Amino acid sequence: MLKRLFALIPAGFTYLLAGQALADVEMRSSQWQMWLQKPMSESAVLVHDLNLGLMILETVIVLFVLGLMVYILIRFNEKNNPVPSKNTHNTMLEVVWTALPILILVVVAVPSLKALYFTDSNPDVEMNIKVNGNQWYWSYSYPDNGDIAFDSIIVPDGELKPGQPRMLSVDNPLVLPANTKIRFLIASNDVIHNFAMPSLAIKVDATPGRVNEVWTEISEVGNYYAMCSELCGVNHGFMPIHIKAVSKEAFAKWVEEAKEKFADNSSSDYPKTVRLAEAVNNAR
Amino acid sequence: MLTTLVAGMVGVSFASVPLYQLFCKVTGYGGTLNTENVVAPADVSERTINVRFDSNISPDLSWRFVPLQRQVTVKLGEQTLAFFEAENTGVTAQTGQATFNVTPFKAAPYFSKIECFCFTEQTLAGGQTVPMPVQFFVDPEIFEDPATKDIGTITLSYTFYPAENDEDDRSKVKVSARVQASHKG
C-alpha cells in the first residue's frame, strides 16, 4: 500500500516546494524555504523521494495520534464519561499496534536501503577530485587534470560582488563538469570537517588519517552552495563549499586557464593565512 | 556486584582500543589493510582492476610526497610494484611514518600489501629525495563477493605524519600559530 504511495508521487511535484530553478541553477536555500533543495544528482533524487515518502507517513502518524487524543479528550472527559471503565487489556489491540509499526518499517526499509546501496555503488568515473579540509578553508586538487590545486576561502562580507551570496561565496570555487561521473577523495589536514552538498546528497566526514570516497554526477550547470557540516573550531561557520558546475567544453577551457592561474598553487600574492585571517575578520 | 559491573564496563572501554584495531584488521573495516601473513595467490586471473594512488602529508612535516604513477591497471592476483616519492624540502632531518587506507572500504579485505614503506619509520635528511616502493596484489576473490564485484577502481591512500619522537617541538609551533589565528578570528 505504502509502496504504491511512494510510486504515485511524481518526483517533480516536490520541486514546487523547493527553491527556484533558473537557467543556470543556483542551488542554495531561499527565504522561508520549508523543504529540501532540489535534487541535482541521481543519489539526491532517491534520497529526496525517500524523504518525501517518510514525511507523508510521519505527518499521517502525527495527525492520527493527535486526532485520537482530541477524540479521547472529548469523548472520555470527566463530564461526558463520569464512570471510568476498568479495561486494561486487549490482546488483539496490543498485537496490532506492535505488528503494524513493524510492517510499516519493513515497507520503509525497502526504498531506504535501495537508496543507501545506490549511493554506495561504484560506477566507473571519468575524473577524480581530491578534497582536503583545513581550519578553516577547503583545498581542492585535480589529479587527472594536471594536478591543479588551490584553496577555497570565504569571501568577506565587504568584498562580495553583486550576485554572490553572503557566507556561501568563496574566492576559488570548485569547478566541475556537469553530467560527468566524478569521484571525490576526501581527507583532512587537521581536525574533522565534513564535505557536504545538500542538492547532490553528499555529506562525508573529512577525517585526518582516513581518506573517504564518494561519487556524484551533477545533472545541471550552475552554482551549488553548502557549508562545512562538522564542528571544526572557531571559524567552523565560515568555510563554505561552492561548486561551480559547467559544461564539459567550458570545463576543458577552465582547466587550461587554471593550470596557469594556479601554477604556483596560490591564487594570491600574499600568504594563505593572511587571506584567511582577513576573510574571517571581515565576515561579519 | 554492581561495582564489578561498573569496573567491567570501564575495562571494556579500554579493551576496546586493541579490540577495535584487531577488528579493523580482520574485517578490513574503515579501509584498514591486513598486513600480516600475506601470501600472494598462486593463480593470476585475466580480469583487471584499476588501482589509484593518493598521498597526503601532515602540515607538520615539511615534505613533498607524491605518487609517481596516478593509476595502474593490474591483473587480479598479480604482484605489482608502485612507487611514491618523498622529498624533505626543509633543511633538517625529519622522521615520518605513514598511515594508509584503501577506498572503497569494502575492498580492503581483498587488497594486500607485501612490502611497503609504511611498515617502518622513514627518516629523510634535509633536501633528500627518496623513492618509496609498495608491492601489492588484489585478491581475485574481489569479483566473487557480491558487495565488491562492481568495484572498478581501488584507491590506496597514504598520509605521512611526523613520527612520535619527532613531533613535540613541531606541534608547539603549530599550536601557537593556530591560537593566534583563532584569536584574530
Added chain:
Amino acid sequence: MSNEAATHDHHADHKPPFFQRWFCSTNHKDIGTLYLAISMIAALVGGLMSWYIRLELAEPGIQFLDVENNGFQFYNVLVTAHGFIMVFFVVMPALIGGFGNWFVPLMIGAPDMAFPRMNNISFWLLVAGFILLLLSAVIGDGPGTGWTVYPPLSNSDFHPGPSVDFGILSLHVAGASSILGAINLIVTIFNMRAPGMTIHRMPLFVWSILITAFLLLLALPVLAGALTMLLTDRNFGTHFFDAGAGGDPVLWQHLFWFFGHPEVYIIILPAFGIISQVISTFSKKPIFGYLGMAYAMSAIGVVGFVVWAHHMFTVGFDVDTRAYFTVATMVIAVPTGIKIFSWLATMWGGSIKMEVPMLYALAFIFLFVVGGVTGITLANASADLVFHDTYFVVAHFHYVMAIAAILGMFCGFYYWIGKMCGNQYPRGLAKLQFWVFFIGVNVLFFPQHFSGLAGMPRRIPDYPDAYSGWNYVSSVGALITAVGTLLFFVVLWMTLRSKETVAANQWGEGATTLEWTVPSPAPFHTHEELPDMTGKAPAE
C-alpha cells in the same frame, strides 16, 4: 523547601538543624529536594546560554558576539556548555536524582534509600561537577568542541589550555555521581520493596528508574574510559585518538556514542515513568497493558545499546554497517509505539480530569510523537546524507529528548509538588504557565525543521541570509519559552508561600500508588512501618 506551617508534631517529622539537614543530609526527601534545586539553578544557567544563542541567531550577521575578542570560540563554548548543562545538570538531576530519590522509596514502601550516605556523596559530587563545568567555560578559551568532544578538535593541538581538561574532569565527577546514584537506586528497588510489592506490582515510574539506573551503570563507565583516554592523550602523550601515531579519532566517536545513545534514553525513560503515573491518575484508570509498558521500556533500553553508530553515518562506514544501524534504529520505533498507544488506551474509557499535570502529560505525548517520527527519517543512513549535522537534527532531538524531558519534569513537579511541600500550586497561573511554555517551545523548535530541511548546519554563529526567516521565528519562540520559564519560578514561589494545603491523596480515586497514603507534605520519615501489599490488586 518544606513548609514549616504544615509541620506535624510527630516523631517522624523531627528535622535536624539547618546545616546538618541540608549539607550532611542522608534523608532521601531532602536529597531529592536538593537535586531539584540544583537542577533549577542549572536550568537557568543553561537556559540563559540558549537564549543568548537564539538572540545571536535572531538575525543574520553578528549581533552580540565580540568577534575581535574570540567571540566565535565563545559561541562554540556556549553551544558546548548548554548541551552539557542541560543533559548532566538539569534533566538527569531532576528526573533521576530529584523525583527518583523522592518517590522511589515512597512508591515501593521503603523508609529510605538503601545507602543514605552514598546518596549524600552522589549529590555533592554533582555539585562539584557543575562547578568544574562552569570553571571550564571561563578558564582559558573554554571548550569549543560541542558536547561530543570529538578529537582531534578536543586534543591539545587544537584546544590547548586547561578548559577541556576541566570539562573532562567535570564529566568524570558527574559520571561518578550518577553511577553511585544508580547503584543506590538499583539496590533500593531490588531489596527494599514492601512485603507484597513484587517486581510486577511496582509503579511504572519505579520501573523506569530501575531501567534507567541499569543504563547508567552500563553506559557511563564507557564514557569514563573514553574521557580518561582523551585526558591522557591531551596531557600524558598517549595516542589513542591520534591518527598520526596509529590511533583513530573514529574510535572516540564509537566510544562516545556507545555512551551517548543510551544517554538519551537515560534522559527520557524516567519521563516515560512520570507520564504513565499521571495519565493513569487523571484517567482514573489503571495503566493499560502494564507488562507491555514495563517491557517496552526494557526493550528500548536494550536496543539503545546497539544503535549508536546512527550518529556517525557520515564517518565513512561500510555500507552493510550503515544498513544494519538503519534497521536497528528503526526497530526502536516499535516499543515506543507500544508506549504511545498504551497511554492512549489508558485514557480510552477513562474519566479524564484536565489538571495541569495531565496537560503536561498530553503535551509530552504530542511532542514525543512529533520528535519520534522525525527520528524515523534520521534513522535512514541514506536520508542522513542530507540531514546529518543540520538543524533538522537539532529540532528532532530537542523535541524528542530535551523538551519532552522538560515537559516530563514539569509534569512531575505539578503532580507531586503537593506531596513535597504540602501546598496547592496556583491553578490558573499554572495553566497559563503551561500554555505559554508549550506554545513557546513549539514556535521555537518547529521552524528548525524547515531550516534543517533547507540545509542549515548546526553550531554556526551566523548563517546565509536565506535562513533568516525561520531563525527569527525560532528566536521569538525562545522569548516566549523564556517567559514560560520565568512564570514557572513565579508559580514555584507562590506555591511555597501558598496558604492552601492539600490532602494526603490530592488527586482522588485515580491516584493509587503508595506515596498518596502518607500525609502531605510527606513527613521527614515515612513508611516506618512497612505497608503490606500482599494480596492487593496488582498494579495493572
